[in-house]
Amino acid sequence: MANQNRQDPPPVTKPPGFDPRRTLTLRDVSEASGVSEMTVSRVLRNRGDVSEATRERVLEAARALGYVPNKIAGALASQRVNLVGVIIPSLSNMVFPEVLTGVSDTLEDTGLQPVVGVTNYSPEREETVIYEMLSWRPSGMIVAGLEHTEASRAMLAQAGIPIVEIMDIDGTPVDSAVGISHRRAGRQMAEAIIAAGYRRIAFCGTMMPYDHRARKRLEGFEEALHKAGLALADREYYSGGSALLKGREMTEAVLKRTPDVDFLYYSNDMIGAGGLLFCLDKGIDVPGKVGLAGFNGVELLDGLPRRLATMDACRLEIGRRAAEIIAGKHEGVIGGEIIELTPTLQPGDTIRR
Amino acid sequence: MANQNRQDPPPVTKPPGFDPRRTLTLRDVSEASGVSEMTVSRVLRNRGDVSEATRERVLEAARALGYVPNKIAGALASQRVNLVGVIIPSLSNMVFPEVLTGVSDTLEDTGLQPVVGVTNYSPEREETVIYEMLSWRPSGMIVAGLEHTEASRAMLAQAGIPIVEIMDIDGTPVDSAVGISHRRAGRQMAEAIIAAGYRRIAFCGTMMPYDHRARKRLEGFEEALHKAGLALADREYYSGGSALLKGREMTEAVLKRTPDVDFLYYSNDMIGAGGLLFCLDKGIDVPGKVGLAGFNGVELLDGLPRRLATMDACRLEIGRRAAEIIAGKHEGVIGGEIIELTPTLQPGDTIRR
């Protein structure tokens, strides 16, 4: 309300116009080069036949003026927008930037451009972000996760563009999906741990109620334990703060509370790394006395004193495949592909062999 | 051709038409609620007076239909775009996501929305990204760094919108700038190191020719060494790969090649952390025999066995201030503010006291 109280109430009419810094339009270029706006448009988009001479002249004029086309007008007229919305929960997770890399890479030569939206793991925020994105009429949407509000699902379904939900496939996608089964990943890890002879197994992880993928991993994990006649010996949750530090703290807490724990399963590699550092600090024999495992395969781990057992989440590949679906779907209205990728277990040095 | 003469109610328009999934327009909502498009528009934007009854009816209709406004058309008509372009070199650096957080936070209640572009430290790519961004006619631009191609600078200068260059202030901005002096930061760190009694000082850092800020820090650093009659005892560069791992490797290489080195200055905290882990692994006395320092103050460091000396780069604050400039500049055409923030030295546990 307090923005324009003393600036320029004066001449409301437009005729006095002459604004030297008015932003340029096709007309300016067309006048400067002596051809119609249409021809300029054709040159600038490389569409249709234009004589070499004219092309040169137009390009020269455009360059000289510093003309930058107005995509808003272009998009409205052509009903085409070269944007792909990508909606992710967080940027500080390292996982998502990597997915983004995969997306950008494959989108690069399609003329499509990713636009990122961040939800901070809030379904309401996600709904807003989806709405905002859709209001720009993108050519497709890539959304992390399968869990959304009713309204979000409805909007995506109605949008009439390809939708790809990524990361997870344990559920029902709106349209297409590319990801891994986190439930299965949890199960597999549990099986490997049990096979290695560990029995007193504890879990450390995020408490975020909306990190569905971590939840599913834990579910799969417990399921497998159960099948082997075991149950979690202890569990510890955290939220916020430095993940590495939290990993240390949780590990300490668990080992103090339940001293006979012989394995710690972390919901992500970062806290796992914290746990590893803690154990090494304390001189705990890893993986002899205590085994450790995380999830994700973050690059960071390469620099650790010991390689943490983990499971690759196929982030890059997920980004690529999702982008391919969007890019290739130009006409096939009905998509509904589901692509399940299979993560590989990387035993590292923190599970007994 | 035979267009609409207003006496032709029959389906003259779009004869093949009947598309049940055609995307909705204001007209659909207006028909569904029995008012003019203009009134619907007013309701949806909360602008102008509309009776409570009408408002209800319109909102109900819009909701029922699942209408999502078309911002492309809206922006074209109103000549207003609520977007702010944010151009950064990389997402995998952790530094930039944090800047973004600062930007989003302050933009939140201004109705402006950040749109991110990533350049991968390539000036040419940056030029393209700037061009693309500007073609959407954003309300402002936030660009990392002061070094750009001629064309980039020209485009930004001509755009007629507020431009804020961030992170760095050692140079001449196009318009406004918010950041720290990296040259000074390097100098300060060197002074602290010298004051602590270290004399055989080496540098480990990125080789990227376009990481101007790392370069400036090193320049300032060497300048201060020089003033104290010292020079770098050794230096080591890297590019690509896991920063943590590279930190280990570079540290090992330097200590092997120049065994009498008593301090290692890293161009960022991640490789610094790698160096720290290496030293601890090898049982090297830190900070007694060898001191270490990085740059940035990344949260990660909190979980390390020892707190690495570093210097906060004020990332969040930079994002906030930049956003404030954009948001507050609605009319003040001439901006040109330069805001220098002052990073604080955090000695941590890796410099002798």
Added chain:
DNA sequence: ACCCATGCTGTTAGCGGTAACATAGCCGAT
């Protein structure tokens, strides 16, 4: 009664491009 402020709604004319369809030269084949 008159007038104007006020609240609510509709009408008109674009915003800056592009799709689709003319149009105009020019060529060789008929």
Added chain:
DNA sequence: ATCGGCTATGTTACCGCTAACAGCATGGGT
């Protein structure tokens, strides 16, 4: 000469929405 069939360019009608202004009741104030 006549007729396509190019190539290169111009014209027209929107795309979906909003600024600006134009109604038209209603309701005091004087």
